[in-house]
Amino acid sequence: MRHLTPIDRLLCGADNALRTLFATPAGTGRPLPGADLPEAELSDAERAHAGRLMRVNHAGEVSAQGLYQGQALTARNAVVRENMERSAEEENDHLRWCQARMDALGAHRSYLNPLWYAGSFTLGAIAGLAGDRWSLGFVGETERQVEHHLDEHLDTLPEADARSRAVLAQMREDEIHHGAKAMDLGGAELPWVVRKVVMPAVSKVMTRTAYWL
Template sequence: MAYKHTPLDRFISGADKALRVITGVASASRPTPALHIPDAQMSDAERRHSAGLMRVNHVGEVCAQALYNSQGRFAKTEEIRAQFEQAGREEEDHLAWTAQRLEELGSHISVLNPLFYAGAYALGTVAAVIGDGASLGFVVETERQVEAHLESHLQKLPEQDGRSRAIVDQMRIDEIEHGAAAQALGAINTPAPVQAVMAVMGKVMTSTAYYI
């Protein structure tokens, strides 16, 4: 007989995952898209710029882990919970890839990760408590904004930084798929005022994580 996870099991698993995410410990199930791309010569300023952008992307993945962890925990059906868990595992690849790239660039993850994780977890919990449709709609809108953000980073990264660009492009592709999957499961459109608040919060996150 298959073991059925209890709420306590999910809480312990979620707490363990939160600690690993916040401290930058993540394992990827897929090789980094930058695996066969040589690191290019860049000036100190270009490397700092790439590192700032990749730190922002890493923070975005910290927030994604918090969202999927909370939404999965409070999902109303097993089907929706399974979708959040699957998407969360794929997002963990992004977390590992961006952390590795930051190390290659001689930089560090954001010291504000605990705050970002806590804030995203709270938002995900609220969305999940409202209902699966609203929770899925929150995913769709989040992924739409993240896709636009990643598109902008492909424009901002130094042209010769092929390793970072390959990672960001694969992340973009995955985010599109996650949004489409959530839409197919019955997402409800997120109200425009909520979308605006999400955009403002995203701006605050990106502007601070770039530096710290």
């Protein structure tokens, strides 16, 4: 297996960014959850709301790609880097699934996806430079907050939209796994102000904006 140089990794990261923003990455190839369930009969208002929620989740997965790629680029430990890259690959499945549901519901991607990706990549790279323990801790806390966010979406999705619910339920399971894995690898708990003030504030701006744009 060829050893990747820093330039190789930079080019791979650029390719991933382009695929994330303008195409659909392959991911692991897992099938779309709920594909065997019937498409729900929704009112126009319900369809619009469900589509916007899936757009928010798609934007969140774009951010996750930026975060993981930034962290993988600056990770010092090869095991940590491989963990980030593997998690990013599984998150690509989420991108595909959210896109499939947006297509079915008549929703479009967030127009601000390049901004979400660039901002998250920068944060991920900074976390990686701070050290692998902090980088892993950032992943663990991010995934905990995403889990909470998905719980809220499952509560507000139209009850009849079983296909979207199946997608979000599997995403939630994956996020829990990614967060636990990061902490098991030695992630450090982030300072209270980062966990309780900074990260929720940034998340609120992104989710509210992506819902409409």
